Amino acid sequence: MKSRKLLMIPGPIEFESEVMQCMAIPTPSHVSPDFIDCFANSLKLMKDVWQCPSGQPFIIAGTGTLAMDVAAANLIESGDKALVIATGYFGLRYAEILKRYGAQVDILEAEVGDIVPLELIEEQLKSKRYKLLTFTHVDTSTAVLNDAKRIGALGKKYNVLTILDGVCSVAGEEIKQEDWGIDVVLTASQKAIGVPPGLALLVASKNAMQVFDQRTSPVANYYGDWANWLPIMKAYENKQASYFGTPPVNLVIALEKSLQLILKEGLDHRFDRHKRAGKAMRAAIKALGLDLLSKNEHVSANTLSAPLYPSQIDTSAFLKSVNQEGVILAGGLLPQLKNNYFRIGHMGSVNKNDLLATVGAIESALMNNGYSHELGLGTTQILKHF
Ligand SMILES: *Cc1c(COP(=O)(O)O)cnc(C)c1O
DSSP states (O other), rough: TTOEEOOOSSSSSOOOHHHHHHHSSSSOOOOHHHHHHEEEEHHHHHHHHTTOTTTTTEEEEEEHHHHHHHHHHOOOOOOOEEEEESSHHHHHHHHHHHTTTTEEEEEEOOTTTSSSOOHHHHEEEEEEEESSSEEEEETTTTTEEEOOHHHHHHHHHTTOOEEEOOTTBBBBBBBHHHHOOSSHHHHHTTTTTOOOEEEEEEEHHHHHHHHHOOOOOOOOOOTTTTHHHHHHHHHHHHHHOSSSSOOOOHHHHHHHHHHHHHHHHHHHHHHHHHHHHHHHHHHHHHHHOOOBBSOGGGBBBEEEEEEBBOTSSSSHHHHHHHHHHHHEEEOOOOOHHHTTBBBOOOOOOHHHHHHHHHHHHHHHHHTTTTTOOOOTTTHHHHHHOO
C-alpha cells in the first residue's frame, strides 16, 4: 500500500468505499424497476439533504458548471437584470454564464479573502430592480464562506430570485434551503456530496418553477431545458420509467448510497464535523506561522482552507514535496495570486486521521523546502480539536 495517497483537494475528494462499490456493479437498465426505485429515492433524499421539502430536485449528467448553466438558462430571459455577488473565480464564471443568456449583469465583487458586506448588497438591491441574484456559498478559489441565510433573506425582502452555488458546500456547510428562502441550490457530485464526478444536482423552489413556467421565450439551451427534464424527474418520482437522455446509472446508484450515508450520520452532526475540521486546519496552519487567504474566522469556509506560502519557500517544489509525503493538495486558483497560495480540501468523509496526515505532510514539505519551524506544532492543533 506504499503508493496509496490521500486526496485532499477541493473535489474530487476521498469517497466512501460503499459509494465506490456502487460504481463497480454491473450497470442495470435505466428503466429497470430497481433503478427506478433508486432514482426516485435519490430525488427524495436530495430534498432531505437540501432541507427543501417542497423543492423540485434535478439529477442531470454533467458537472457543477452545468448545474450553474441549467439554473441560468431556465430562469433568465434576454434583457433580464441579474446581480452577481462575486467572492472569486466561480462568481465571475456565473456572470459569464448569465450573459450568454442575454442577462444584463452587475457584479458586486468582494476584496480577495473577504465577503461583500450585506449592507452593500442591500443597497444594490434597493437601487435597481433585479430579477435574480447569484452567490457562492463556499468560494473554492478563496476558501471564503458567505452568509447564505442572510443573503437568502435579502432576496425574499426585495423579491429577487436567489441562486446559491453550493458546489463546495452542500452536505458540508449548513444549508436550509426552504427556511432560508433560497430559490435554487446547486452542486456537483464530486465535492461534499461524496460521489465521483459526473452529476449536476440542483433543487429549485416552487417560486423558481413558477418563474420558469411564466417564461415567454424558449430556453436557449436544449440539453439543460427544464421542459425536457421536469417530466423525467416527475416520472421517476412517480416510479415510472421515462427517457430524455440516458442517466449515468452507476453514478445515480452511488448518489443514493452517499445521500443515505449523509443522512445516517445526521446533518447537524455532519455540519459540526466539518466545522471542527475547518477550525482545526486553520489553527494548524496558523500554528506553523502561515497566513490564510480568508480574512478571519467569521468568513472562513469549513470545507477547504487556502494557506498563503511563507516567503522563504520554493513554491514550485512544495506541492510535489507534499505529494511525496503521500498527500495530494491543490494549487491556487485565482489567476492573480496563483503562486501565492495553495488549497486543502477537507470535506465529505474527512476525519481526524486525514487531517493529521495532511498537516504532517505539510510540515515535512515546509521543512524540506527552506522553511524552518518546529515540527509538530500543526499536528498538535489537530489533536487538540479532536
Ligand atoms: C467546483 C466548483 C464549481 C465547478 O464545478 P465543476 O464540477 O468543476 O464544473 C463551481 N462552483 C464552485 C463553488 C465549485 O467549488
